[in-house]
Amino acid sequence: MRWQLAAVAASVAGLGISIYLTAVHYAGVPLACPANGTISCEAVLSSKFGVIVGSTLPTSAAGIVWFAVSMLLWTRPAGRTQLAWSAIGLVTVLFLVYIEIVQLGVICIWCSAAHVLVLVIFLVALLRVNGGRVTP
């Protein structure tokens, strides 16, 4: 139950970050984010990777969907569904981290916070499945 609550809390936090980034995208207001050579949310979010390929939707909109689904899934006992969903999230996060580090050479700290939350959710799912309390 404690781990389940942690996963729900991480999903809610991730949802908040994703909503914030999406709102900033559409409002066109400055993002609360430090900017130096290595960290620049604006550089990441205004790059061609800041929107979902073939659309004008910000990548953070996909984050809203992912964290919302995750939040709903974690209202049920831990199982393979949560593990599969968080694995999808983790693979996507690894791709986004690749884009930030290799393609852009700059880090968005808001995005990184959301990435860490996805990792936390995956680890909780893994721990629950490995712990033997698995529902199909």
Added chain:
Amino acid sequence: MRKPVSRTPPWVAPVAVVAAVALLVAAFLLIRWYTTPLAPPPLTVDATQLVITSITSLPSSELDAVGTGSANNQIKKVSGSPLTGPNGHPEVFYMGAEYCPYCAAERWPMIIALSRFGAFTGLKTTSSSSTDVYPNTPTFTFHGATYASQYVDFVSVETTDRNQNPLESPTSAQQALVKQYDTSGSIPFVDFGDRYAFNGAMYLPDVLSGMSWTAVGDSLAQPTSPQAKAILGSANLITAAVCKLTADQPATVCSSSTIQSIEKTLG
């Protein structure tokens, strides 16, 4: 007697995942370090002049053919007191920095557009920071350059060099101007006589990635190249904003149907 079955502790898999993620991030950093292009050595004065001549003598027909190309029109109408430059002409004010890749991208169209109203001297090649996004974007610097025109005055402030060492400081009036319209503080910031302004680049610097100044110059001779669409498209937008300041003078530049139609969109 049966031997007890050894079971892997549940914490092993999560620890292994964290270690694998850390390794992957380290690998990404390594790839980045290996693939970042080195900063090209600056061109000689003569070679720089050849590139400048090549990009500022493009035929009007080519600029007209590109229109706004792939440029993103960032120019916004503003309503301040008319800004007049040191020679009494409407002032185009630029603030940027040599390390900034977006400034690096935007200087190309600025030089092309402003050269249609006057002439630069003393432009030197440089490239954006090696450690920022879009590293080593080839460009020129306005630091140490002069501009002469009978239509507009151009005032520039390059705040730092490509290693972020201080270079030039804006006056308090210039700081106030930037603060008024550029609330996000992003550079480059360009103000056209306090009638129009924009900040940021009109195209992404990755279109210039890994190119030499000469290669960029050569690519502008082909209107269908991605560089021409981005740079000449941006140059036409800037030209239209300047034409608004000069009451469409000179006519040879401002009366073209392309510039006239862009002017209408600027309001």
